[in-house]
Amino acid sequence: QQQVKQSPQSLIVQKGGISIINCAYENTAFDYFPWYQQFPGKGPALLIAIRPDVSEKKEGRFTISFNKSAKQFSLHIMDSQPGDSATYFCAASSGGSNYKLTFGKGTLLTVNP
């Protein structure tokens, strides 16, 4: 059972455009939702995270939107740059096990110059 479903599997965006990646979860106990960025040959790196007490969090060009009732959250990358080309993973964890992340399958983002 896949607890965190991520879409799309791949995404191509022009430089300067907006990249949007969506995730949906099933476990209502989840209360921490991070996004990780992974470049080839490297481990995932934390990009931005949100807890369900807020509906949106913005850090620079990266924004998480969170819809608790729909059990969905999304990553928006504004003014996308070629250097943003990477694989992005959404993840979730629950307070009862605030050490264990359940990851989505990832989205390969390509930003064309």
Place this chain on the structure above:
Amino acid sequence: GAGVSQTPSNKVTEKGKYVELRCDPISGHTALYWYRQSLGQGPEFLIYFQGTGAADDSGLPNDRFFAVRPEGSVSTLKIQRTERGDSAVYLCASSLEGLDHGGYTFGSGTRLTVV
């Protein structure tokens, strides 16, 4: 060190052989995690250490997999009687205490290929 260090970066082994994968966490990080990332998939949780003890090993797929952290720092993931299905990137991560303090820092992983 400045980051999480994993060695070797690549390991090719024959089916049935024993392998050890090493992880050096960030100095002072008490929590250490092992994840496995198969091709085209997100990382999957294997085991979590708090200090020297395995606080949660529920993600280990079977008894061929074992991990230790004897002094609360370096950890070794051990795989016995390797199978072709064990081929994956094994990621180690560390953190101060759980996820509440800025999340994990992952290493670059060990790519294990079983032939």
